[in-house]
Amino acid sequence: MEVTRTIKAGEKGSLRFLKQWGHQLVAVRYRKDHRQQRVLTTIEIIVDERPLHQSPINQTSFLAHRDKQAVAVHIDYEELELRQLVKQQGARWSRAGKLWVMTYGKAVELGLGARIIKDGVGRCTDLDTSIVLAGM
Numbered sequence: 301m302e303v304t305r306t307i308k309a310g311e312k313g314s315l316r317f318l319k320q321w322g323h324q325l326v327a328v329r330y331r332k333d334h335r336q337q338r339v340l341t342t343i344e345i346i347v348d349e350r351p352l353h354q355s356p357i358n359q360t361s362f363l364a365h366r367d368k369q370a371v372a373v374h375i376d377y378e379e380l381e382l383r384q385l386v387k388q389q390g391a392r393w394s395r396a397g398k399l400w401v402m403t404y405g406k407a408v409e410l411g412l413g414a415r416i417i418k419d420g421v422g423r424c425t426d427l428d429t430s431i432v433l434a435g436m
Contacts (some may be wrong), residue, residue, distance in 0.1 A: 301340070305330040317343050367405030373412050375400055376405040385403025385432065394424035401427055 307313045309325040318325050326344040333340055357365070370395070375382050383400075389395075389410065391402035399420050407416055421429060 301331045301333050303329055303331050304339075366405060367408075369404045370401055370421050371404045371407050371416045372397055372399035372401050372424055373407050373415045374417055374420075375412075375415065386412075390399050392427055394427045396426040397423035399415055401429060404422075 305313075307328045309318055309327060312387060314325065314328045317328055321343065323435070324345045324347075326346060329330045329344070331336075331340045331342060373391070375386065377383075386400050386402060389402065389406055391400045391406070393399075395399055397420060399417055401424050404416070407413060417423075
């Protein structure tokens with residue numbers, strides 16, 4: 301079908317539909333159906349209305365924020381090279397939690413994403429994570 305004409309609500313040609321649909325009417329369209337040799341009149345109406353809720357944070361800023369969040373990572377005592385690597389990258393050891401604390405972005409960058417302990421930072425009561433994050 302081919303749209304031959306679109307008329308906005310309130311313009312000449314839409315008045316009879318405006319009387320019927322009122323403020324719900326958005327537009328009137330005339331279409332040609334060449335197969336059936338007919339002219340069709342269609343209307344666009346508003347069927348639902350609600351407030352627009354825009355997300356206060358987009359995906360890019362969410363990911364940037366997430367990368368700066370403190371996470372706790374488990375590294376075994378015997379993994380000396382890995383412990384040294386995370387220490388060089390600014391991670392801090394928590395005696396209370398027995399975990400290494402660093403940013404999420406740094407943990408993923410070092411390939412330690414699978415070692416992140418959910419809610420592990422909460423167990424690291426002996427560290428001020430804001431100081432840890434500032435050093436990274």
